[in-house]
Amino acid sequence: xxxxxxxxxxxxxxxxxxxxxxxxxxxxxxxxxxxxxxxxxxxxxxxxxxxxxxxxxxxxxxxxxxxxxxxxxxxxxxxxxxxxxxxxxxxxxxxxxxxxxxxxxxxxxxxxxxxxxxxxxxxxxxxxxxxxxxxxxxxxxxxxxxxxxxxxxxxxxxxxxxxxxxxxxxxxxxxxxxxxxxxxxxxxxxxxxxxxxxxxxxxxxxxxxxxxxxxxxxxxxxxxxxxxxxxxxxxxxxxxxxxxxxxxxxxxxxxxxxxxxxxxxxxxxxxxxxxxxxxxxxxxxxxxxxxxxxxxxx
Numbered sequence: 001x002x003x004x005x006x007x008x009x010x011x012x013x014x015x016x017x018x019x020x021x022x023x024x025x026x027x028x029x030x031x032x033x034x035x036x037x038x039x040x041x042x043x044x045x046x047x048x049x050x051x052x053x054x055x056x057x058x059x060x061x062x063x064x065x066x067x068x069x070x071x072x073x074x075x076x077x078x079x080x081x082x083x084x085x086x087x088x089x090x091x092x093x094x095x096x097x098x099x100x101x102x103x104x105x106x107x108x109x110x111x112x113x114x115x116x117x118x119x120x121x122x123x124x125x126x127x128x129x130x131x132x133x134x135x136x137x138x139x140x141x142x143x144x145x146x147x148x149x150x151x152x153x154x155x156x157x158x159x160x161x162x163x164x165x166x167x168x169x170x171x172x173x174x175x176x177x178x179x180x181x182x183x184x185x186x187x188x189x190x191x192x193x194x195x196x197x198x199x200x201x202x203x204x205x206x207x208x209x210x211x212x213x214x215x216x217x218x219x220x221x222x223x224x225x226x227x228x229x230x231x232x233x234x235x236x237x238x239x240x241x242x243x244x245x246x247x248x249x250x251x252x253x254x255x256x257x258x259x260x261x262x263x264x265x266x267x268x269x270x271x272x273x274x275x276x277x278x279x280x281x282x283x284x285x286x287x288x289x290x291x292x293x294x295x296x297x298x
Contacts, residue, residue, distance in 0.1 A: 036148050043145050052219025053212040057141035058172055061134030062208060065179070068121035068130065069204030075102055075120060080200050084112060084123060084187040091124055093117050093187075124184060131180045135173060142168040159239060163232035171218040179211025 039056070047055040054062065073080065081096040091112040099106050104116055112123030121130055143165055150161040186203040222228060284292045 033152075037152055040145065040149050040152055043149075047219075050212075051216050053216040055145075057138050057145055057168065058175070058212075058215060060137045060141065061176065062212070064134065064137075065121070065130065065204070065208055065211075069201075069208075072120045072122065072200055072204065075105055076200055077101065078201055082122065082187065082200055082203075084184075093123050122187070127180050127183050131176055134176050138172040138176065139169050142172060157232070157236065159236035160228070160232045162235055163228050166231060167222055167228050171215055171222065174218060175211045175215035178214040179207045182210035183207035 043056040046059070076082070076095060076097060079097075083094055085092050085094055092109050093112050093114075094109050095102075095105060095107075099108060105120070110117045112118075113125050114123075117123050118126040118129065121127070146161060146164045146168060149164070150156050150158075183203060183206075186206055280292070280296065283295060
């Protein structure tokens with residue numbers, strides 16, 4: 001059964017959809033571009049305001065560390081204390097204070113590999129796991145942000161993009177490593193030097209501050225010595241050298257192909273001439289002059 005009014009309404013909707021889609025697509029493209037530009041501006045603005053200590057790539061890791069520290073302080077109290085100690089080849093986390101006031105960490109000593117301890121970001125295993133997670137987040141964010149900046153820029157070269165990614169990731173990795181080392185050293189030295197454990201707040205805050213300070217110092221060194229510019233120039237020179245080398249190699253291969261083809265053609269020509277002469281000599285000697293003249297002197 002045919003419904004003319006329904007078909008007419010569907011046709012009008014289809015026509016309207018076709019008329020609106022280009023405008024909607026353009027609006028979506030503009031909104032995405034504005035969103036990307038806002039992210040890039042926020043990333044650069046945060047780095048400028050903090051002197052390079054924080055940006056959108058390092059902020060997630062810092063927030064995760066702060067969250068772990070907050071959970072630990074909530075468990076053992078703002079005055080809670082702990083330290084790590086190595087005995088018989090095993091690393092232990094020792095807590096000071098009253099176990100009764102703690103909800104999860106009821107004991108006074110745990111292996112550093114204990115799930116309870118790792119859950120609160122304490123001990124070498126937890127520090128390594130946290131460092132790996134922060135590094136993955138940091139690298140992913142830096143790559144995405146640097147690519148976004150490259151896309152939004154009209155003048156940036158590929159060599160500058162790769163230089164930015166390499167320098168940003170290197171600085172971030174060193175800062176994360178410094179924070180991990182500070183956290184591990186603070187807890188370990190507390191047990192090795194004194195019997196009075198360092199407050200957990202000092203260890204957590206110290207690790208975060210050390211990581212941020214190292215990142216800021218490396219950022220300043222980058223600006224002072226122009227590491228990005230020098231690396232970009234080196235990458236550009238390397239790319240051009242590789243391109244020239246590939247071009248030269250291609251030229252040599254083409255010349256070798258031409259030379260080989262000419263030699264093959266010359267060998268084929270001489271071979272044909274040899275067999276032609278051999279054929280004539282054979283017919284002359286075996287068939288006699290009459291047969292030879294009959295074939296070649298018609």
